Amino acid sequence: MKDVKGISYDEYFASGHRACAGCGEALVLRHIMKAAGSNTIVAQATGCMEVVSTPYPQTAWKVPWVHGAFENAAAIASGIDRGLIAQGKREGVNIIAMGGDGASFDIGFGALSGAMERGHKFTYIATDNEAYMNTGVQRSGATFPYASTTTSPDGKKIHGKQEPKKPLAFIVAAHGLNYVASMSPANLFDMKKKVETALSRNHTTFLHAYCVCPVGWHCKSADTMELSRLAIQTRVFPLYEIDNGVLQFNQKVEKPKPVKEYLELQGRFRHVNEEEVEKIQKYVNDRYDFLLSIEGKKAFDVLY
Amino acid sequence: MKDVKGISYDEYFASGHRACAGCGEALVLRHIMKAAGSNTIVAQATGCMEVVSTPYPQTAWKVPWVHGAFENAAAIASGIDRGLIAQGKREGVNIIAMGGDGASFDIGFGALSGAMERGHKFTYIATDNEAYMNTGVQRSGATFPYASTTTSPDGKKIHGKQEPKKPLAFIVAAHGLNYVASMSPANLFDMKKKVETALSRNHTTFLHAYCVCPVGWHCKSADTMELSRLAIQTRVFPLYEIDNGVLQFNQKVEKPKPVKEYLELQGRFRHVNEEEVEKIQKYVNDRYDFLLSIEGKKAFDVLY
Amino acid sequence: MKTVIEASEAVALGAKLSRVKVCPMYPITPSTHIPERISDYIFDGEMDAEMIHVESEHSAASALIGSILTGARSFTATSSNGFELMYEILPILSGMRLPAVMAVANRAVAGPINIWNDHSDAVSARDQGWVQFYVESSQECIDTIIQCYKIAEDKNVQMPVMMCLDGFSLTHVFENVDIPEQKQVDSFLPPFKREDILDVKNPKTFGPIGLPDSFMNFKKQQQDAMINAIDVIKKANLDYKKLFGRGYGDGLIELYKMDDAEYAILAMGTICGTAKAKAEELRAKGKKVGVIRLRSYRPFPVEALKKAFKKLTRLAVLDRHISLGSDGPLFTEINAIAPGLDVFGYIAGLGGRDVTLDHMESVYLDLETGKQKREWLM
Amino acid sequence: MKTVIEASEAVALGAKLSRVKVCPMYPITPSTHIPERISDYIFDGEMDAEMIHVESEHSAASALIGSILTGARSFTATSSNGFELMYEILPILSGMRLPAVMAVANRAVAGPINIWNDHSDAVSARDQGWVQFYVESSQECIDTIIQCYKIAEDKNVQMPVMMCLDGFSLTHVFENVDIPEQKQVDSFLPPFKREDILDVKNPKTFGPIGLPDSFMNFKKQQQDAMINAIDVIKKANLDYKKLFGRGYGDGLIELYKMDDAEYAILAMGTICGTAKAKAEELRAKGKKVGVIRLRSYRPFPVEALKKAFKKLTRLAVLDRHISLGSDGPLFTEINAIAPGLDVFGYIAGLGGRDVTLDHMESVYLDLETGKQKREWLM
């Protein structure tokens, strides 16, 4: 059996991994690998997905996989790229570097930026669950504003994270990459297409994946898909791709649901008051408006 | 005597520093400091300017100054910012973090990106001489395409640097800063205004400074100003500012000179053949065209 | 106030009681509970300090340079790979003579990656000019953090201090702790005052190049400061004891049933507790055994140790780290200063391998029989 | 081919002759000439390899993980702060048992920042599971780089190897070098073959979590591999000597006029040359002095050293680094293995402070008179 309704039946991220029940990141990995297929080498950063997938002597991986440290997946992928080239073995092999939001937005961003500057051919995928989950839900640069984490708690004086979400996809696109896209388990067919497109390009490409973490978000494990959908419908996590510098929506949301619906399902937002909900709504509106304003135009200079 | 034709007569980067004769970076520093004034704390990265200014027990600095390492000026500045805040001493003090292109585009970019994400109030200035000069002219992410450096030499097989210049200012602007600008000694009044503007904002701001290095560029020390002007006139280094997400030219070049004029004064481009000159010209045209295309429009989402 | 808290919280409270002003912190298991508790205090408004959510440990250590140079007492915590990522900055902080205090929740260094306890992170940084304490209990955590500032800021020291506590084996343990009163802490630890700061009114240059004509002299100054620290540590321990009634040996080493001991185990951190428990048991059976707990690994208290060895017949050194291609660093260092003594060397508890009462028994047995002198306690 | 070249070029040629395939490199004084020469070869098409212009040393070391795991022989070089920024990755490379080879152009570690020579960078990484050679001449550089691959890739070793050469004092020195022929090098060093690679046809997992049930066993394996390296180093030295006519002692230590020496200086790197020059001079005056050059610091060749000490009355150890708060690491380690010997300890040549013939004379004088046993050679 090859495909089931357009999705490969083969699994490369095997059952038996130790992710929590309902883990959105595990679901995303499963589908990334289905789209990438067996001719893929993965370099993964430290984080939940690495920890749950490879407790020696077991591995959930059915493709060649390497983990080095938390901040260096892109650098390791650079070495793989050039190592294969140097031996004439680069052809026909996909290379994916992957990291959580902590690895990608924060500590490993220097290495990613360096790799993009050199223009290596590989796809970097940031699996974003908006906090350092593996170490117990600490704030990252990707944490959604006002979300409470263990280092940006819902305190008596300060209510959760005070900074906006680092706009990583734009930052990456500004490096001059010819393909950057956001993706979500709410649209697995779209995800498949994006992984395939990204891997087909000749330089570094970047994918930003939305990943629900029931543990860190204090939501029900059964809500993983529901939240993924709501994130799109509320415009919290828009699906788009920036192909050759031009941004297009893949699932444009004409009539957004109020952000509140999204927040209410998650314990990490339990503390936000009405005023803060308003601020979050405005934050989401502004970001989406900006996307709308650049839609369809050459908004990024493409170098590669 | 306070000002001479609009430029402060006070010097904060004293004579006796060991920069090479005709160093464009030293000239830029001198004027940055004139604009910033005495109420300024500087955190500087390892590089030529640090080495030439502070051979213990001497210092060229007349303002409080600190150097830690090569890649951490932005992190040190973050500590200064919060240290002052914690003691109620932040008011009225400018903080500048500075690094060369190597420090800013490459090794220290992770720390800079992190600081921008947190939104610290300080101005980061990248003094860009397009290579690691302090260590003897090695290729950096800022090295101009086809320039020969000691690690991207004009070889028999490969002619100089093969990658485009990392578009740092856009990458930084994509972080959501409300002020980003390029500046050059060719326009010292513009530089002054930009330093003042950047320091007046409430979050991280960024300045990209063009710095001629006669040693690394294999040009005459007397040509430092001439090259700075040519870089503008050939559209190699456009002067612009991105204020609240909108890019405006400060010195728009309607009739550019051919890039060749710029290249010819520099030994680092001695090897480029006609075909390569064409490629460089196209590269410069494309970049400028992109700037023109976003001029005056909200092209960057502003978060701070 | 007597209570039961986690050691990580004891550490965080120690920082709070020390009136720390800036905390650049980055999470890593098993040190995470420390920044988490400090975040709680700051977000609740109970601690008047700035949390800097740095993007890496390298930046955490770097931010310390900035914050301390503004005159703000500063604190961070880390473990393992995070510690290693700070590595470049450690000797810069000590070279600049900045009194940073850091809690290191000891964890094995990758690879393979492993989140559990051993001493490979901090011990492998033993050269870098930081005072290094290894503590045994939650009570010692809170007391020691406060002492760390006292020592680090002493004008004869002016060196950064790290307090090492065993990851999980201590960080995640809830136990009885007597929390000192703020007022008393204030009387022990005056506000941080530093002459050389980044001040626009009095501009100074920090971190210049040290040329060959002065660099070595600066290193000598650092070494002198480390040697000075020996007395300063003793005094801090003594003064603290006077005020709070609690001390840890002479501050440098702690002796357990060593008055007449013939055989002793020397180690650092929590396994000393387990050794003590076993020693108590064996003492009940009439064996003359004791425990030497090395609290101050840097400065290395040569005199205190030599004195402690005087009556010993045999000594077992337990290293929770190995200098690959050589030996346990503590074993080597003890051997170097105790040429006459019969020293047994054990590599123990790497990467979370538990060190048990049985292990301790086998070590004491080795000491008694003298048959086996070198072993990996697997 | 006999010629005069810079030691840095000798290193680069060593890498070229070893048919290195991937070089992730980042510039730092005084190692820069090494990537510069390699860049020349690659950009001129003389070396069939990929240069990766990494954005930091952390990424240089990390890229080695990737490239070696594809089966490509790989090389890098660094110094001082660059080395320290790699620090986190060093034990990962050794933990993964990857035969990386790195040239370390030794330079003092900041702070204060200083670009000159001492051994603080590499020596402070002595625990991290890398074989460490310290060389004395340009000739030894080129010969040793080739041997490094032989040793690193040996199936009984499979550990990364660093070759340390003194910054400036060697890296920037032009001198006579006999460049080996490619063919001969090929016969000494076969192509790199590795079974465990990243191969889509045979998927394997690299770098998993090591739990407490296996981590310590992996460390033991690493220690065993380091011990194995002792014989492998000896054999590589011998085999190389057979082919090229050049050897360096037994590969582990090199003895100079030690047959009947009563007093000897033990050190690493270029200062051994200066010690030899002085020893030669003193021998002419009838003094029974010699030099022990430690070439393999890791693995630490205990047996070879003990044998070398047999006839000695007194030994002076010169450390170009200090474990602040303790002592010179080499001094400590030698003391630990030579309980009977009268060992004098010197801290020398930190941060580019030159170690002169006069210094050597004063040390030999100390040994003779026995009056002064500890000193900073300022």
Add this chain to the structure above:
Amino acid sequence: MVLKEVRFHGRGGQGAVTSSQVLAIAAFHDGKFTQAFPNFGVERTGAPVESYTRIDDKHINVRSHVYSPAYVIVLDPSLMANVDVTKGLKKDALIIVNSNKTPSELGLKGFDAKSIDITKVALEVIGKPFVNIAALGAFAAMTGEVSIEALNKAIDERFAEKGKIAGLNKEACRVLYEKAKGMK
């Protein structure tokens, strides 16, 4: 009193670690010295976890894992399919299982095992299957190692911020304490 060691078996997310801590706090209020700590794993929500409490009259020196506890508390009997809750146990150890089945039905023959339906009480009193604190009521009654007063104090302390939860848990404890008293 000799050192007493307690082992809790639960699932990640079920609160076994909190149980061990609350027990430690309670023991402290009884004037004891204690330690409480989790089994330091990488387990995710749902996976089996262990947690421990040590209690003694004097400062506790030993810092190794707990190998041979005097008491075992099994919060979730379904674990027993995969986890050997009797490992390391000496014959005189007591196993307390949250179940409506008898110990022998649960396969705990040859051990001093008692079962008590904590889930039922929790559902009745708290309205949710929060068994981790409730179980301590049964433990107090069955072992006498900790007083119910101290337990109440500990619960108040630990859930200070979440007023209602504390009350409900205390009530569940009380009910189970009463229920279990006879089973001592």
Add this chain to the structure above:
Amino acid sequence: MVLKEVRFHGRGGQGAVTSSQVLAIAAFHDGKFTQAFPNFGVERTGAPVESYTRIDDKHINVRSHVYSPAYVIVLDPSLMANVDVTKGLKKDALIIVNSNKTPSELGLKGFDAKSIDITKVALEVIGKPFVNIAALGAFAAMTGEVSIEALNKAIDERFAEKGKIAGLNKEACRVLYEKAKGMK
């Protein structure tokens, strides 16, 4: 032959380091063992720099700096205002200065000093004031430490990639060699 040490004084960018290297290569072609190395500073273009060559019949062990050279070559006499080119010199050392003034005019009394106008020759032959290699011609003639043939070979080798430069430098060397021969 005993070990001979040569010290070059020049300015950053003037090629003193290259001088010392070319001398070393030449000595090698004469069958000698050599070392050449710069003074390891952080000097920038224009600042005074030093560089050294060692020459011996056998492998050179010593690796310290050069303190008491047998020969000093001053490429740029204007340096002498700030740099003591005689430092460490024993009385029998020879100082060669690129100048049209006499040694005593240059203040080099009490030393065995010779001046020769290298700049002039360089300007005449090379057309540019490139004195660093040219100076070696004078050195060869005055000291006999290296043969002119070996020097030519060394120049060819060092400037292999830049054909014309080699020729001009060799010619300048030759002229200075001839000129200086009498001054030996």
Add this chain to the structure above:
Amino acid sequence: MTRKETVGDVAKESIPLNTGAVIRTPGNTKKYHTGSWRTFRPVIDQKTCIKCGTCWRVCPDAAIYIDKDGKYRINYDYCKGCLICFRECPVKAISKELEQK
């Protein structure tokens, strides 16, 4: 060199110690049955099921498979009981049951 093979709670079964901790058996987590983590058990009612594949797609544990008859089946060795499938099934063909020991 070791007297006792293991002490404490480690290394009950002997673990292969591949040099450098490489794992040469792709996907062998399959040996680890995460089904024991389950509190609730999803059960597919084959009569209601319209074989849309949704449950198969959305399972983070790849615990749903298609049997030889083309039926969607849950492999309870791996199903952790997150109930995403239960929630997502468009025709409510999946019910949940409390796991019992």
Add this chain to the structure above:
Amino acid sequence: MTRKETVGDVAKESIPLNTGAVIRTPGNTKKYHTGSWRTFRPVIDQKTCIKCGTCWRVCPDAAIYIDKDGKYRINYDYCKGCLICFRECPVKAISKELEQK
């Protein structure tokens, strides 16, 4: 502890060793005269000079100052002879001369 104060070429004049290498004398590079680096000397012809300030602005070494009479003057203690001023003077009031010893 040291027998000989210094050996070799270091520490000719004794250097203050401030703890942590802090430098408390802002701008004291002024003591270091970089004028000796000069090969060419720029000379201002005061008669031609129009006092535009360009030379003062473009000097990387801040070696040009305005004297009490308002004249632009070069401080040869610091001028490195880069000749930027010479090149940039709009009225060619600056000439260059070869430095002579």
